[in-house]
Amino acid sequence: MPSPLRVAVVGGGQIARHAHLPLFRELAEEVEVVAVVDATEELARAFADEFGLAHASADLDRTLAEVRPGLVVITSPPALHSAQAVAALRAGAWVWCEKPPCLSLAEYDAMLAAEREGGPFAAIVFQQRFGSSSQHLRRLIAEGALGDPYVAHCQTTWFRDDAYYAVPWRGRWESEGGGPAMGLGIHQMDLMLELLGDWSEVRAMAARLARDVETDDVTTALVRFSSGALATVVNSALSPRQVSHLRIDLAGATLELTHLYGYSNADWTYTPARDAAEIAWPPPEDVPSSHAAQLRGLLDDLRAGRRPRGSGEDGRRSLELVTAMYKAALTGRTVRAGEIGPGDPFYRSLHGDTPGWQPA
CATH class of the missing domain: 3.30.360.10 (Dihydrodipicolinate Reductase; domain 2)
Structure with missing residues (x-):
């Protein structure tokens, strides 16, 4: 993975503004938020302007192809989590997804099916x-x-x-x-x-x-x-x-x-x-x-290519x-x-x- 690790945020709401972006700024030597995806282009651009991000879009697939993030942070409403996580995993990005993980066990198992041995993996925010x-x-x-x-x-x-x-x-x-x-x-x-x-x-x-x-x-x-x-x-x-x-x-x-x-x-x-x-x-x-305590472990796992805690069967329980x-x-x-x-x-x-x- 490149250093700093490239991060895309999906969902520009309050949890992204008040929990995730301040944390990523604290870890600026290790991670760099380079893109935001939101429900509309206008919302995404407003978020990007507020936090100085170069890429803003309402199209997750296009963002994944153009930006190629190593980590995708999902802070969107729960009904979107599973499909967005699957898209990120299939594009080769690791996922850190806010709770609740998704709407059902069926949706969670779809996320599991998109993972690959050695990563990428999808971890749930269980700080x-x-x-x-x-x-x-x-x-x-x-x-x-x-x-x-x-x-x-x-x-x-x-x-x-x-x-x-x-x-x-x-x-x-x-x-x-x-x-x-x-x-x-x-x-x-x-x-x-x-x-x-x-x-x-x-x-x-x-x-x-x-x-x-x-x-x-x-x-x-x-x-x-x-x-x-x-x-x-x-x-x-x-x-x-x-x-x-x-x-x-x-x-x-x-x-x-x-x-x-x-x-x-x-x-x-x-x-x-x-x-x-x-x-x-x-x-x-x-x-x-805190989010910070979990993220530090997640970044270590990402670099080592090992399954993080709060993912897989551990995150499903x-x-x-x-x-x-x-x-x-x-x-x-x-x-x-x-x-x-x-x-x-x-x-x-x-x-x-x-x-x-x-x-x-």
């Missing part, structure tokens, strides 16, 4: 995984230093008003995919899976209580993990006091994280069990969870859990890991291709 405290705890749990996991609680209770849902693609099955489990809580659930590993079954409920949307605005679930641990999951767009919360009780300790959109070591509480073996806490470094939650909520039955595949209507959409669905 909650990459704080130093979570990485430290992940190693301790995997090594058994904290004992068996027993109980977890994963909570994303945020507030999104009617103005938020006035954006045309939000709150609609065909353009956002689902409600707060998909658009808000997937980050915290991904972190839960990062620490506790594979899940085995889920039961769930969903409701539309206050917002004028097609999807739900509250989801709850009970999750059993392969280890036997049990978790409750709550996702809400209706909660005036906003919080992101994760608690895990293991034989040797209780781990508790309270934050909103990002955390540092100080946001974790570590409570050892009585007579538990002493461990190193907090970790010696304090790297906050959170979307599969969200899909299972909706299937469980809409069918009233327990859903087991691995059961949603081609031929299952929930493989193609989170509402199971039931346009008239009404949540309880």
